[in-house]
Every structure is written in structure tokens, then in C-alpha cells.
Amino acid sequence: MIEIHLLMLLITVLIGLIFSYLAIIEKDLLKAIGYSAIQAIAYAIAFYILMAPDIVLAYIAIAVGIYSALLVFVVSKTGRYEVV
Amino acid sequence: MIAFIWSVIILTLIATIMISLYGISRRPNLVKKLIALTIFGDTANLLVVLLGYRLIYPVAPPILPSLSKEALQTFVKTAVDPLPQALVITAVVIGMAVNVLIAFAIVQIHRLYGTVDTRELSKKLIQVEGGEQ
Amino acid sequence: MKKLIPITIIILIIFGLAYVMSGKIEPQENVRALGKFYLENSYFGDYSAKSPEVVTAILWDYRGVDTLFETSVFFLAIIGSLTLFRLNKKQEKEAKERIEKVEELTLVIKTVTKVIVAMILAVSASIALHGHLTPGGGFQGGSALAVAPLLIIAAYSKYALEKQGLDKTRALILRSIGLIGIALIALLPLTKGGFIMQNQPIFPWLGGSLIFYNFFEYLAVGAGFTAVFLLLAIPEKVFKKILGVGE
Amino acid sequence: MRGVISTAILAFITYIIFTGSAKPYDLFTGLIVAVGVGILVGKFLVREDSKALNPLRWIWAVIYFLKYMLIIEVKTHLDVMKRVITGKYNAGIVRVPINVKTDYAKTLVANSITNTPGTVVVDLDDKYLYVNWIDVTTEDPEACRREISEEFEKFAEKIFE
Numbered sequence: 010m011i012e013i014h015l016l017m018l019l020i021t022v023l024i025g026l027i028f029s030y031l032a033i034i035e036k037d038l039l040k041a042i043g044y045s046a047i048q049a050i051a052y053a054i055a056f057y058i059l060m061a062p063d064i065v066l067a068y069i070a071i072a073v074g075i076y077s078a079l080l081v082f083v084v085s086k087t088g089r090y091e092v093v
Numbered sequence: 094m095i096a097f098i099w100s101v102i103i104l105t106l107i108a109t110i111m112i113s114l115y116g117i118s119r120r121p122n123l124v125k126k127l128i129a130l131t132i133f134g135d136t137a138n139l140l141v142v143l144l145g146y147r148l149i150y151p152v153a154p155p156i157l158p159s160l161s162k163e164a165l166q167t168f169v170k171t172a173v174d175p176l177p178q179a180l181v182i183t184a185v186v187i188g189m190a191v192n193v194l195i196a197f198a199i200v201q202i203h204r205l206y207g208t209v210d211t212r213e214l215s216k217k218l219i220q221v222e223g224g225e226q
Numbered sequence: 227m228k229k230l231i232p233i234t235i236i237i238l239i240i241f242g243l244a245y246v247m248s249g250k251i252e253p254q255e256n257v258r259a260l261g262k263f264y265l266e267n268s269y270f271g272d273y274s275a276k277s278p279e280v281v282t283a284i285l286w287d288y289r290g291v292d293t294l295f296e297t298s299v300f301f302l303a304i305i306g307s308l309t310l311f312r313l314n315k316k317q318e319k320e321a322k323e324r325i326e327k328v329e330e331l332t333l334v335i336k337t338v339t340k341v342i343v344a345m346i347l348a349v350s351a352s353i354a355l356h357g358h359l360t361p362g363g364g365f366q367g368g369s370a371l372a373v374a375p376l377l378i379i380a381a382y383s384k385y386a387l388e389k390q391g392l393d394k395t396r397a398l399i400l401r402s403i404g405l406i407g408i409a410l411i412a413l414l415p416l417t418k419g420g421f422i423m424q425n426q427p428i429f430p431w432l433g434g435s436l437i438f439y440n441f442f443e444y445l446a447v448g449a450g451f452t453a454v455f456l457l458l459a460i461p462e463k464v465f466k467k468i469l470g471v472g473e
Numbered sequence: 474m475r476g477v478i479s480t481a482i483l484a485f486i487t488y489i490i491f492t493g494s495a496k497p498y499d500l501f502t503g504l505i506v507a508v509g510v511g512i513l514v515g516k517f518l519v520r521e522d523s524k525a526l527n528p529l530r531w532i533w534a535v536i537y538f539l540k541y542m543l544i545i546e547v548k549t550h551l552d553v554m555k556r557v558i559t560g561k562y563n564a565g566i567v568r569v570p571i572n573v574k575t576d577y578a579k580t581l582v583a584n585s586i587t588n589t590p591g592t593v594v595v596d597l598d599d600k601y602l603y604v605n606w607i608d609v610t611t612e613d614p615e616a617c618r619r620e621i622s623e624e625f626e627k628f629a630e631k632i633f634e
Contacts, residue, residue: 062361157278174261
């Protein structure tokens with residue numbers, strides 16, 4: 010039975026890996042924020058599977074809501090595209 | 094099987110940390126550095142919570158289900174380690190406040206120098222210093 | 227698609243390494259001794275914190291001073307952000323006047339936002355006030371509370387919020403009330419022979435001081451984030467004018 | 474003190490449902506929180522107390538909810554499924570006049586239209602809704618109103634006006 014928990018955890022962690030990679034190589038910063046939000050959702054599910062409901066409650070509000078809003082504000086004040 | 098999946102999970106998290114370190118050090122844009130920095134922090138938090146997990150079934154969150162001595166016995170046998178969770182909760186909120194501070198600094202840099210690209214920024218800083226001498 | 231090639235290689239390397247590693251690691255099945263101590267003592271036992279929620283017990287009792295200083299780090303980080311965007315009285319008044327018509331969202335979003343904000347306030351209060359029994363607490367409730375002003379800023383504007391009286395100064399006052407409350411609740415048991423920064427039964431009919439810690443932390447975190455977002459929502463033109471740079 | 478009671482009821486119900494238990498402690502704190510929320514945001518949510526507390530409107534709201542979920546949604550779902558299978562569609566944006574006045578009624582009509590498959594409200598102003606419709610049979614605004622939003626408006630009027 011614990012294998013099922015671990016497999017679900019593995020999937021969320023892999024989603025986190027893929028989307029953080031996409032967020033870091035993306036040149037359009039708004040898209041990068043979107044990818045980073047998806048990574049945050051995956052990690053929230055991972056925290057839930059790891060039996061940490063306290064952290065889920067704080068993490069969902071902060072990483073998906075407040076943090077994305079903060080970054081959108083910052084991007085709107087600075088510039089949308091990253092020049093590499 | 095369990096050991097294999099467990100090591101895949103830990104290695105994936107370490108790989109995420111590596112990728113975010115690449116983002117922090119090699120990407121020129123300060124906002125991108127901030128995004129990479131939060132990914133780094135989140136992954137570190139997840140790794141800390143992961144170290145408090147128990148590979149048994151059933152496993153329970155660290156909240157006493159009912160206030161009796163019998164429940165306590167099974168609770169101690171099944172519950173995960175509460176200490177990493179308590180540390181991570183404050184880390185999440187405080188990390189957010191520190192990120193707000195960094196974000197404000199980035200906006201202020203953009204106002205003063207007109208760019209958030211580290212390469213141009215270093216050029217402009219050299220110009221400013223040269224002007225003063 | 228070309229972007230996905232490196233990540234595929236990374237994942238393949240991970241699986242390969244894991245295959246090599248998996249024979250050598252022991253799956254961890256027991257809690258560490260310290261964790262076991264907290265689990266056993268949080269409600270029953272000699273060193274009880276009288277809370278069935280072990281995480282809250284650690285936060286506000288076993289490691290209470292730690293949390294107090296974490297809260298002060300939070301306080302200082304917010305103070306630092308406010309200092310970066312510092313304005314004097316005249317400039318602050320200037321920032322409160324709208325310089326141009328702000329584009330607001332459609333009627334549907336505005337109406338739904340009103341109802342949602344009322345519900346978020348209730349839900350976040352529930353998270354904070356039940357922190358000593360169920361998952362939740364001051365930090366979690368406070369971060370949920372901060373979403374409400376954020377939604378109002380997004381759907382209406384920052385000016386709508388300020389017109390109804392919630393400006394930066396008020397938010398800072400609320401946050402200070404929260405911090406002073408935490409300090410008072412921590413110090414109050416000393417007068418009655420209790421200990422500092424622990425769950426002391428000074429209010430026996432509500433189950434100790436945990437609920438007050440949670441409530442004041444809720445106010446401090448929610449109001450701190452609100453103040454930050456009120457500053458961040460000031461249009462860039464106003465700041466450029468004040469600093470005298472650009473354009 | 475406009476709107477305090479009705480907003481407090483909304484907040485109290487949300488609080489109890491989210492908490493998931495009704496012990497004296499929950500009821501007591503819930504009451505305090507509900508009154509606080511009512512005083513804070515009540516005046517923005519409610520324009521007339523007598524309207525918000527009228528039980529007849531609540532009954533209409535329940536009837537509308539049941540009818541919407543059980544009959545109207547099912548009917549339009551079947552219709553759209555048929556269109557997906559046969560591939561017959563004629564999509565376009567039409568202008569639909571809206572007759573209800575209050576904000577809540579307009580929101581209800583717009584959300585009802587968007588929630589049924591096949592129609593999506595793209596934009597709205599004081600008099601018209603702009604609806605993206607899967608099967609444009611007519612472009613005459615009044616005829617469109619009869620096809621798309623008449624039933625919703627009837628109920629919205631009963632609930633919110």
C-alpha cells in the first residue's frame with residue numbers, strides 16, 4: 010500500500026522537476042511565473058501526501074496566490090522579457 | 094521496490110535543487126533569479142519534510158485523533174515526525190516575507206538604473222563609480 | 227520540443243543512479259527520538275503542552291521563543307520592504323490620488339469578488355482559531371487572510387481599498403497590534419508564576435493561550451502582507467515622479 | 474448597519490461548513506467572526522436588508538438551483554454532445570439585451586449563461602451581453618434573448634429584484 014503513496018509522490022515530484030526546469034529556461038517571464046505556479050501546486054500535493062496538512066494550508070495560499078501576484082506586480086513594473 | 098522509488102524521489106529533489114542553482118547563478122535577469130531562488134527554497138523545504146516521513150502503512154499526520162490513552166499508542170506508532178513540519182511552516186512564511194523584500198529591491202533597482210539585467214547593471218555601476226572619482 | 231531534451235536526459239540519469247543506489251539505503255521506518263518525545267508528550271505525559279495538534283504545540287510551546295524570533299524576522303523583512311519604498315507625508319497623499327482612470331474588471335468579477343472576500347475572511351478566521359485542534363494556525367490563517375485584499379486590489383483597485391479606510395498606516399497599526407498581543411500573551415503568565423512563551427492555562431475556559439497566539443499571529447501576518455501589497459500597487463509613474471528619474 | 478445580519482449569516486454558514494463540527498466552541502467563535510465580517514464588509518455586499526432576508530427569495534433561489542442543475546444543464550449538455558458527434562455547428566458572437574438592473578441579477582444571468590455549455594458571455598455593458606453562441610440561428614437581439622437568457626432573467630428577477 011505504501012508503494013501507491015510513494016508512486017503518487019514520485020509523480021508530483023517529477024512534475025515539480027519538469028516545471029521548474031521549464032520555468033528557469035523560459036524567456037517570457039509571465040510564462041515562467043505560470044510554470045512556477047504549477048510547480049507550487051505539485052509541491053502542495055506532495056506536502057499533502059507527506060502527511061503535512063499544516064504546511065499545505067500555508068503553502069497553497071502563499072506559493073500559488075500571494076507569490077504569483079507579487080511576481081506579476083514586479084514583472085509589470087520592470088519588463089516582461091529576459092534577454093539572454 | 095520501495096527503496097528504489099524512495100531514492101528516485103530524493104534524487105529528483107536534488108536535481109531540482111541543482112537546476113534552481115543553475116537559475117540563480119547563470120540567468121542574467123534578476124526576476125528570473127528570484128523565481129529560481131523560491132524554487133530552491135521550496136525544494137529544500139520539501140526535502141526537509143521528506144526526511145520526517147515514515148515508510149510504513151498506515152501513516153498518519155501528527156494530530157492526535159482522539160483524546161484517549163489507547164489512541165496515543167497507535168498514534169505514536171503511525172504518526173510522522175512533527176518537528177520538520179513545525180520548522181518548515183515558519184520557513185515558508187518568513188521566506189515569503191524575505192522574498193517580498195528582494196522583490197522590492199529589484200523594483201527599486203529598476204527605478205534607479207532602468208534595467209534588471211545583471212550585465213548592464215554592472216556596466217552602469219562602474220559608470221557611476223567612475224563618475225564620482 | 228527541443229527544450230525537453232536536457233530534462234529527459236536528467237530524468238534518465240536519475241533513474242539510473244537510483245537503480246544503483248537502491249540496494250544501499252535503508253527505508254526509514256521509525257521516528258527520531260526527539261520527534262517521538264513530542265508525539266508522546268504533546269497532550270499526555272509529564273511535559274505536556276495540552277494540545278492534540280503536535281505541530282502547533284511545537285510552534286508555540288516547545289519552541290516558542292524560536293517562533294517569537296521568527297516572527298520578528300518577518301516584522302523586520304516587512305519593515306525593510308517598506309523602507310525601500312519610503313514616502314513622506316506629502317508624497318503619500320499624492321500616491322493616494324488616482325492620477326488617471328484605472329481600468330477595472332467587469333461587473334461579474336467585481337460582484338463575485340465581494341462575496342468571495344466575505345467567505346475568505348470567515349474561512350481564514352476558522353483556520354486560525356482552530357489551530358490548536360485541527361491543521362491550521364496563525365501563519366496559515368494569516369496567509370489565507372492576505373489573499374482577500376489582494377483580490378480586491380486585482381478586481382477593483384488599490385484606491386477602492388484606501389477609500390474604505392484600509393490604507394498602509396492602518397495595516398501597519400493592525401500588524402503592530404498583533405505583535406504586541408503576542409508579546410503580552412507571552413509575558414502575562416509570568417505575573418501568575420507561569421513560564422514565558424509557553425501554552426499556559428491563563429484562560430482556562432478556552433484551552434490555554436495557544437488560541438491567542440494563533441489569533442495575534444493571524445493579524446500580524448495578514449496585515450503585514452496587506453501593507454506590502456498596498457505599496458506595490460502604487461503605479462510606477464508616481465514613484466518615477468517622486469524619485470525624479472526616467473521619462 | 475446595513476447588511477450586517479445577512480452577511481453575518483453567510484459568514485457563519487461558511488465558517489461552520491469549513492470547520493466541519495458544531496461544538497459550543499465552534500459556534501461561539503463562529504458567531505464572533507460572523508458579526509465581525511458583517512460589520513467589516515456588510516455594507517458593500519447588501520443594498521437592502523429587507524430584500525436579502527426575505528425567505529421567499531431564498532426559496533426561489535433553491536428552486537432555481539435545482540432546476541438549473543437538474544434540467545437546464547442536462548438539456549444543454551445533451552445538445553452540445555449531439556453537436557460534437559454530428560459536427561454541425563454555426564458559432565458566432567451575438568448581442569443579447571439584458572433587462573435586469575441590479576449587480577447580483579446581472580452576475581447571475583451572466584454566470585448561468587457561461588456555465589451552460591454552448592454559450593459563453595464574452596463581455597457585458599449596461600444594456601447588452603455579448604454571447605459567443607455555438608448555434609447562431611438568429612441575429613435579432615430580442616429573438617436571441619428569447620433563446621438564450623429569458624428563463625435565467627425570469628428567475629434572477631424573482632431572486633434579486
